[in-house]
Amino acid sequence: QVELVESGGGVVQPGRSLRLSCAASGFTFSSCGMHWVRQAPGKGLEWVAVISYNGRAQFYADSVKGRFTVSRDNSKNTLYLQMNSLRAEDTAVYYCAREVRNSEWLYDVWGQGTTVTVSS
Amino acid sequence: DIQMTQSPSSLSASVGDRITITCRASQGISNYLAWYQQKPGKVPKLLIYAASTLQSGVPSRFSGSGSGTDFTLTISSLQPEDVATYYCQKYNSASAFGQGTKLEIK
Numbered sequence: 001q002v003e004l005v006e007s008g009g010g011v012v013q014p015g016r017s018l019r020l021s022c023a024a025s026g027f028t029f030s031s032c033g034m035h036w037v038r039q040a041p042g043k044g045l046e047w048v049a050v051i052s053y054n055g056r057a058q059f060y061a062d063s064v065k066g067r068f069t070v071s072r073d074n075s076k077n078t079l080y081l082q083m084n085s086l087r088a089e090d091t092a093v094y095y096c097a098r099e100v101r102n103s104e105w106l107y108d109v110w111g112q113g114t115t116v117t118v119s120s
Numbered sequence: 121d122i123q124m125t126q127s128p129s130s131l132s133a134s135v136g137d138r139i140t141i142t143c144r145a146s147q148g149i150s151n152y153l154a155w156y157q158q159k160p161g162k163v164p165k166l167l168i169y170a171a172s173t174l175q176s177g178v179p180s181r182f183s184g185s186g187s188g189t190d191f192t193l194t195i196s197s198l199q200p201e202d203v204a205t206y207y208c209q210k211y212n213s214a215s216a217f218g219q220g221t222k223l224e225i226k
Contacts, residue, residue, distance in 0.1 A: 035215070037215075044218070045156075045158075045217040050215075095163065105211035106154055106166075106209075107166060108175070110163045112163055
């Protein structure tokens, strides 16, 4: 069964850091590009970051560039998102999503999401 | 950056109605257009990709069309379980979502 399970969300003060994890199972994780997509309360979907299947390439939305870092450990089938200098506007549900093979930036599997709240 | 604009933002229709949601790209994107369905409190689900290809397991009452800058999602006969917010997404080189269309039952 193909599954993505996020963890690591919580309540954090502005300016602090948080690391999200996404555990993958049921597919060959090391063959898939992986993305983070977020959804602020009551708002739409916003792409955050992508990492290539081998971890060599990463791209970020302008809104998080320089503050967030995406990484992966293919030996552990796990994706990460290190979030530094958090702001109130980073408050959202964060989803990890699997990229469809041979269809870059298209997502066929999503995790259940983990909630990040940035508040003093 | 390419912007995706959906209309309407919200829609109320009756069971059995045919409904259409439109999505416009600020530049041509060929057919690199996907539609996702997000039911209340749930995770987004891929419905359609390549503008008109139905993802496996998606009911045939859903269909998509378009190319270039203008796209549509059609539900031929609205069912109660179709209550959701629908998002279009431009993919292939970078990702951009529309703002969503909230579909309700009258």
